[in-house]
Amino acid sequence: MAGTRKPVVEVRRSQRRRRTVSAYRDGERVVVLIPDQFSRAEESEWVDRMLARLAAREGRLARSDDELLARATRLIDLYLDGYGARAVPASVRWVTNQNGRWGSCTPADRSIRISHRVQDMPDWVIDYVLLHELAHLIVPSHNARFWALVGRYPKAERARGYLEGVAAASCAPLPT
Numbered sequence: 001m002a003g004t005r006k007p008v009v010e011v012r013r014s015q016r017r018r019r020t021v022s023a024y025r026d027g028e029r030v031v032v033l034i035p036d037q038f039s040r041a042e043e044s045e046w047v048d049r050m051l052a053r054l055a056a057r058e059g060r061l062a063r064s065d066d067e068l069l070a071r072a073t074r075l076i077d078l079y080l081d082g083y084g085a086r087a088v089p090a091s092v093r094w095v096t097n098q099n100g101r102w103g104s105c106t107p108a109d110r111s112i113r114i115s116h117r118v119q120d121m122p123d124w125v126i127d128y129v130l131l132h133e134l135a136h137l138i139v140p141s142h143n144a145r146f147w148a149l150v151g152r153y154p155k156a157e158r159a160r161g162y163l164e165g166v167a168a169a170s171c172a173p174l175p176t
């Protein structure tokens with residue numbers, strides 16, 4: 001393995017953002033989302049801060065609730081960007097009491113729960129399950145509009161096949 005390298009950073013400015021800064025890893029790159037009004041000095045200060053935070057988070061908290069929220073932020077940025085606050089959950093957490101489903105979403109309080117049974121699956125499957133629930137914040141039912149949103153994720157079909165395979169092998173339920 002190579003030693004520690006400074007990652008390539010891509011800064012994205014957003015007019016929608018007021019004060020919040022967030023960051024996520026995308027392959028070799030780190031994407032940092034900042035408000036459009038930030039000065040260059042603020043930008044560089046926040047990039048350093050977010051890189052340190054990301055490194056700490058990755059070292060300490062693999063697949064924790066914080067990591068799940070960072071994952072949600074990245075998925076919203078990539079696939080649900082036009083929906084603004086409507087796509088942003090109030091809470092995202094891993095739960096162990098959800099044997100009937102892979103994930104669930106309560107649009108009324110904007111909370112999302114993901115079953116711990118998904119925790120050991122590949123990243124691209126976790127992303128699908130999470131994006132599915134995020135899309136329910138925008139469209140609660142499984143109608144054509146909903147599936148069009150989920151279909152923005154390139155591996156949606158493959159992930160559904162993966163989950164169906166796991167369900168068939170373990171008598172677990174089909175993805176909801």
Ligand SMILES: [Zn+2]
Nearest residue numbers: 132136142176
């Ligand atoms: Zn669903």
